[in-house]
Amino acid sequence: MQVSVTIDNGTITMVTPLQLTNDDRKSVQISNRAAPILREEVLAAQSANVANVSGATYTTQGYLRSLQAALDAAQF
Numbered sequence: 001m002q003v004s005v006t007i008d009n010g011t012i013t014m015v016t017p018l019q020l021t022n023d024d025r026k027s028v029q030i031s032n033r034a035a036p037i038l039r040e041e042v043l044a045a046q047s048a049n050v051a052n053v054s055g056a057t058y059t060t061q062g063y064l065r066s067l068q069a070a071l072d073a074a075q076f
Contacts, residue, residue: 001031005070012046012076015039015067021059034059042067071072 001021006014013066020031034056041050048068052060 001047001059001066003063003066005067005069005074005076007074007076010076012043012071015042017063021062027059030056031059035063038063 002017004016004018006016015033020035021027024029026036030043037053038050038060041057044050048071049062050064053071055074
């Protein structure tokens with residue numbers, strides 16, 4: 001799981017998944033369902049502090065871990 005974040009004038013404006021879980025067909029379906037929900041939640045919260053997507057705990061954790069690393073690198 002790897003995401004990229006775009007920050008403009010101190011605001012998270014975009015979160016782009018660079019690599020989602022692709023272990024098996026079910027994981028791909030879960031990731032494809034959860035990623036847009038997580039993006040919207042992150043944009044609304046302006047942080048990685050958002051709730052898990054129901055049924056996508058591992059995807060959520062990986063997504064948010066990658067996001068937090070990107071935010072830390074950007075000193076956000």
